[in-house]
Amino acid sequence: MADDSSAPMTRRSLFTLIGVAAGGAVMLEAMSSLAYAGESGYQGPIQLSGDPKGTSVLILGAGLAGMCAAYELRKAGYKVQILEYNDRPGGRNWSLYGGDTYTELGGFTQTVGFDKGLYLNPGPWRIPHHHYAVLDYCKRLGVMLEPFTQVNYNAYVHSTKAFGGKPQRYRTVQADFNGYVAELLAKSVRQNSLDQAVTKEDREVLLTALRQWGALDKDWNYAKGVDSSGRRGWASDPGGGTTSVPIPSDPLAMSDLLQSGLWGAIGAGLGYEFQSTIFQPVGGMGMIGKAFGRQLDGVIRYGAKVTDIRQDDKGVTATFIDSKTGGPPQQARGDWCICTIPATVLGQTPINVGAPMKAAIDALYYDASLKVGLQFKRRFWEQDEQIYGGITYTDQPNGVIGYPNADMFSSGKGVLLGAYAFGGPAFEFAAMPPEERVARMVEYGANIHPQYKTEFDNGVAVAWHRVPWTLGCAGHWTEALRAQHYDNLAAMDGRIVLAGEHVSRIPAWQEGAILSALDTIRRLHQRVMAA
Amino acid sequence: MTRTFIFQTALAATLATAGQAAAQSFYDGPFPQQGGEAIYKGICQGCHMPDGKGAVGAGAYPALGGDKRLQSGAYPAMVIVRGQKAMPPFANNFSDQQVADVVNYIRTHFGNAYADKVGPETVKALRPPPAAEQRPE
Numbered sequence: 001m002a003d004d005s006s007a008p009m010t011r012r013s014l015f016t017l018i019g020v021a022a023g024g025a026v027m028l029e030a031m032s033s034l035a036y037a038g039e040s041g042y043q044g045p046i047q048l049s050g051d052p053k054g055t056s057v058l059i060l061g062a063g064l065a066g067m068c069a070a071y072e073l074r075k076a077g078y079k080v081q082i083l084e085y086n087d088r089p090g091g092r093n094w095s096l097y098g099g100d101t102y103t104e105l106g107g108f109t110q111t112v113g114f115d116k117g118l119y120l121n122p123g124p125w126r127i128p129h130h131h132y133a134v135l136d137y138c139k140r141l142g143v144m145l146e147p148f149t150q151v152n153y154n155a156y157v158h159s160t161k162a163f164g165g166k167p168q169r170y171r172t173v174q175a176d177f178n179g180y181v182a183e184l185l186a187k188s189v190r191q192n193s194l195d196q197a198v199t200k201e202d203r204e205v206l207l208t209a210l211r212q213w214g215a216l217d218k219d220w221n222y223a224k225g226v227d228s229s230g231r232r233g234w235a236s237d238p239g240g241g242t243t244s245v246p247i248p249s250d251p252l253a254m255s256d257l258l259q260s261g262l263w264g265a266i267g268a269g270l271g272y273e274f275q276s277t278i279f280q281p282v283g284g285m286g287m288i289g290k291a292f293g294r295q296l297d298g299v300i301r302y303g304a305k306v307t308d309i310r311q312d313d314k315g316v317t318a319t320f321i322d323s324k325t326g327g328p329p330q331q332a333r334g335d336w337c338i339c340t341i342p343a344t345v346l347g348q349t350p351i352n353v354g355a356p357m358k359a360a361i362d363a364l365y366y367d368a369s370l371k372v373g374l375q376f377k378r379r380f381w382e383q384d385e386q387i388y389g390g391i392t393y394t395d396q397p398n399g400v401i402g403y404p405n406a407d408m409f410s411s412g413k414g415v416l417l418g419a420y421a422f423g424g425p426a427f428e429f430a431a432m433p434p435e436e437r438v439a440r441m442v443e444y445g446a447n448i449h450p451q452y453k454t455e456f457d458n459g460v461a462v463a464w465h466r467v468p469w470t471l472g473c474a475g476h477w478t479e480a481l482r483a484q485h486y487d488n489l490a491a492m493d494g495r496i497v498l499a500g501e502h503v504s505r506i507p508a509w510q511e512g513a514i515l516s517a518l519d520t521i522r523r524l525h526q527r528v529m530a531a
Numbered sequence: 532m533t534r535t536f537i538f539q540t541a542l543a544a545t546l547a548t549a550g551q552a553a554a555q556s557f558y559d560g561p562f563p564q565q566g567g568e569a570i571y572k573g574i575c576q577g578c579h580m581p582d583g584k585g586a587v588g589a590g591a592y593p594a595l596g597g598d599k600r601l602q603s604g605a606y607p608a609m610v611i612v613r614g615q616k617a618m619p620p621f622a623n624n625f626s627d628q629q630v631a632d633v634v635n636y637i638r639t640h641f642g643n644a645y646a647d648k649v650g651p652e653t654v655k656a657l658r659p660p661p662a663a664e665q666r667p668e
Contacts, residue, residue: 085589105578105586305589323589344617345590365619424562424624430577465577468588471617 042132042511045140046518048076048525055079055528058316058334060309062300063091064510065499065517066340067292068137070299073521082296083304083332085323085469089296090289091340092123092470092501093510096373096460097284104466110434113375113458117407118415119284120373122462123473124510125402125417126150127279128272131511133518134288135279141291144282149405151269151276152390158448159395162260163252167392167448172252174266175215175231179222180254182214190220224248265393273509280405288510301332306341309351311495336524340500340517342366343489344471353493360489363481364502366464366472368426372398372441374418374459380451381416382408396444397425413457418445430463437461475502490516497524562624567636570629575637578618583641590617596642604649607634609657622658627651 057073059066062084070080096102098114114120126148127134138145153174156167188194189207198206210216215227222228229235229248238246257263268274281287293300305323309316316337319329339346343364351358381387381403389405402417418441421429429437438459446452464473477486490503499520504512564573572581578592579585585594600606611630614620625633628651638645 105588105592106580107586341589347616348590362616365614365617368619427574427577427624428562431572431574463577466586468586469590471578471588471590471592472619476619 041515042136042518044136046072046522048072048521050525050529052077052525052528055336056081056315056334057524058083058318058332058337059340060306060318060337061091061340061500062086062089062289062293062296062302063340063500063513064093064134064288064292065501065513065520066091066338067289067296067300068514068517069338069340069499069521070296071292072518073525074296074299076521076525079334080299081332081334082300083306083318083320084300084302085305087302087324088289089293089300090286092473093285093289094123095119095121095284095286096462102460102462103468104434104463105468106466108434108466110460112373112460114373114415114460115375115413117283118375118404118413119286120371120415120417120460120462121280121285122371122464122467124285124508125280126274127281127510128274129277129279130272131509133514134510137292137514138281138288141288141295143287143291145279146282146406147276148278148280149389149403150274150278150391152387152403154385155387155390155401155403156392156394156448157262157265158392159260159262160447161395162262163256165447167394168252168260168262169233170266170392172232172249173257173262175228176222176251176254176257177263177266179214179216179228179231179251180257182210182216183220183222186210186214186216186220222251224250261395268391268393282406304330304332306349309337309339309349309496311337311352316495335495336528337496338517338520338524339496339498340513342470342472342500343475343502345469346498351496353496356488357491357493357496357498360485361498363485364475364477364489366470367474367476367508368423368430369464369473370419370421370426370429370437370461371417372419372437372459372461373415374438374441374445374452375413375415375457376452376455377413377457378455379404379408379410379412379414380455381449382414384451385449392448394444394448396447397421397428398441398444399425401445401448416445418442418459419461426463427465429461430465434461434463437463474508477502477507490519492523492527561626562621562629565629565632567632567634570625570633571636571640574621574624575633583637592617594641595637601638601643601645604634604638604645604647605653605657607637608649608654612654612658620659627654627658630654 056079059070059080059082062082066082067089070082074080096112097119098112098116100112101109103109153171155170157170157173158167186207189198189203214222215231216222217225217227225248228251232249232251234246235249236247238244303323304320306318306320307329308319315333315335317331317333319331321327321329343361344366347362387403388408389403392401398419399421404414438461442452442456465471489498497520499516501507501509501512504516506512562574564570579595583595585592608630610618612620612622631649631651631654634649637643
C-alpha cells in the first residue's frame with residue numbers, strides 16, 4: 001500500500017472519534033495493548049546443558065517460582081532443597097476446600113465449610129492463553145485445565161445509582177452501547193460530517209460495518225426491533241407452534257445508559273489477559289502447586305520460617321525456625337541461593353546483600369486485595385437466572401460476583417466468588433473480622449441476587465494484608481520504581497538471586513513467577529558452568 | 532461511601548497489564564472515615580490489629596505501643612504518607628487532618644500517652660512531592 005500521508009490520519013481520527021464515544025472499553029483496549037503488546041517470552045522447556053558436578057542450590061519458598069526452579073535444577077543435576085514457611089506447597093497458588101483451616105494474622109481462624117469439591121481461589125484464578133509457561137507446566141505435570149469464562153453475556157452489570165439499582169444483563173448494556181455509538185457515527189457519516197476523515201471509498205464500507213456492528217435497522221437507527229433484539233435478547237423469545245411469535249425488547253434509553261456508567265463494566269474481556277479462551281485448573285488453582293509439590297516430595301522442608309540469610313564466598317546459609325513451634329534455630333546451606341520470599345517479608349529478614357538489592361527489596365510494598373467465597377444451598381444463578389460461569393460487575397465494594405466455571409447444572413450446592421476487591425475497599429475489609437467481611441458480601445450480593453438471603457450457607461474471606469506469609473497480594477510496581485530498582489532486584493548479588501512475580505514484568509501473574517524462576521536458573525547455571 | 536464510581540473491569544485490567552502504575556488513579560480515592568478512632572478501626576487495625584499489638588507470621592506488623600519512635604509525632608505521620616517497606620503509602624487516601632487525627636489517636640492509645648498533638652500542617656509538610664513516587668530514598 002502506498003504511504004498516502006492522509007490515510008493514516010484518517011484512520012487515527014476515526015479511532016479517536018470512536019474512542020471518545022466508546023469511552024472506557026476502547027480506551028482500556030488501547031491501554032492494554034500499549035502496556036503489554038509482547039508475549040510472555042517462554043521458549044519451551046528450559047535446557048540446562050553441562051554437568052553442575054553436585055553443585056547445591058538452596059531455594060527459599062515453595063511457591064510456583066521456587067518449585068519451578070527446584071524442579072528444573074534437579075533435572076539438570078543440581079542438589080536442591082527448599083525451605084517453605086507453610087505446611088503445603090504452592091504459596092499464592094492456593095485453593096481453600098471444605099475442612100481446610102486458615103488462620104490469618106491476628107489469630108483469626110476460619111474453617112472452610114464448603115461441600116466436597118467446591119473451593120475458593122484466594123489468589124490467582126485464571127490463566128490467559130498466552131501464559132505459555134504456566135500452561136506448559138500444567139501439561140507436563142498432568143494438571144487438567146478447563147475454560148474459565150471471563151465474559152458472560154447473561155451475567156449482570158450493576159450500579160447502585162442507575163436503573164433503580166436493578167442489575168442489567170451484560171448483553172443488553174453492550175448491545176445498546178454499541179448500537180447507539182454505531183447509530184451516531186452512521187449519522188455523522190451520512191451527513192458528510194466526516195468527509196475530512198473518511199474517504200468516499202471508505203464511506204460505504206464504514207456504513208455497512210456500523211450497521212453490522214451496532215445492529216442498526218434499515219433506517220440506520222438502533223431501535224426496538226428484530227435487529228436490536230438479535231443482540232440484546234427478546235422480551236419474549238421465539239418459540240414453537242402457536243406460541244412462536246417473538247416480541248422485541250426495548251433498548252435502554254441512550255441518555256440513561258450513558259449516565260448509568262454501566263458502559264464502564266463491559267470492557268473486561270477486551271484486555272489481552274482476558275480474551276477467550278482462558279483457563280482454570282480442574283478442581284482449583286491450587287492443583288498446580290500440589291502437582292509441583294508431588295514432584296518435589298522430600299525436597300521441601302515445610303513449616304520453616306527463615307530468620308537470617310547469610311552468604312560467604314563459598315555459599316549461602318539460611319537460618320530457620322519451625323514456623324509453628326519456634327524452637328532452636330536450624331540451618332540449611334547451599335552453594336547458591338534462590339530466594340523467592342516476598343519482598344515485604346524479605347525486607348524484614350536479615351540478609352547480607354549489597355545496598356542496591358536491599359534498597360530494591362525495601363522499596364516494594366504489596367497491594368491490598370480481598371477475595372470471599374460464599375457457599376449457597378443451591379445454584380440459583382443457574383437455576384433461576386441462567387448464568388453459567390463468568391462474572392457480574394458491580395459498583396459496590398465487593399466489585400464482582402464470580403460464578404463457578406465448573407459443575408454446571410449440578411443439583412448440589414455451589415460456591416460463588418462473592419468479592420474480589422482491590423485498593424481502598426480491600427484495606428477496609430482487611431480491618432474487619434473475617435465473619436463481618438462475609439456478612440457484608442452477603443448484603444452486597446443480595447442487591448443483585450435476592451436469593452442470597454435465603455440460600456446463603458457459609459463463607460470464607462481472605463484479605464491479603466492479613467496473609468501471614470505475604471503481607472499483601474503482589475508487588476506494587478510503578479514505572480518510576482521499576483526505573484530505579486528493578487534491575488537491582490533482578491541482578492545476582494554474589495551467590496543470592498531473587499525470583500517470583502515481584503521480579504517480573506508480569507506482576508501479580510503466575511506467569512511472571514515462573515518466567516522469573518526460569519530466567520534466574522538460566523543465569524545461575526551460566527555462572528556455575530563458567531566457574 | 533462517596534467514592535469515585537469506577538468499575539473493576541478497568542482496574543483489573545490495568546493492574547494486570549500496566550504494572551499497576553495506571554491503577555493508582557482508579558482507587559486511590561479518600562478513605563471515608565473521619566476521626567482518629569474511626570480511621571484506626573476502619574483501616575489501620577487491618578495490619579496493626581485491634582489491640583495495636585501488631586502481628587507476627589513469616590513477616591510482622593509492628594506493635595504501636597512502646598515504640599520509642601512515636602515520641603515524635605512526625606515519625607508516624609511520615610510513615611503513613613510515605614510508606615515504609617511493607618507499609619504502603621497512604622498520601623492519596625488521607626487528608627492532612629485524617630492523618631493528624633489517627634496519629635494523635637495512636638499516640639494516646641495502646642499504652643502511649645503523649646501529650647503533644649500533631650496538626651494537619653505538620654502532615655502537609657511531610658507529604659511526598661505530588662509528582663514523585665511515594666517512597667523516600
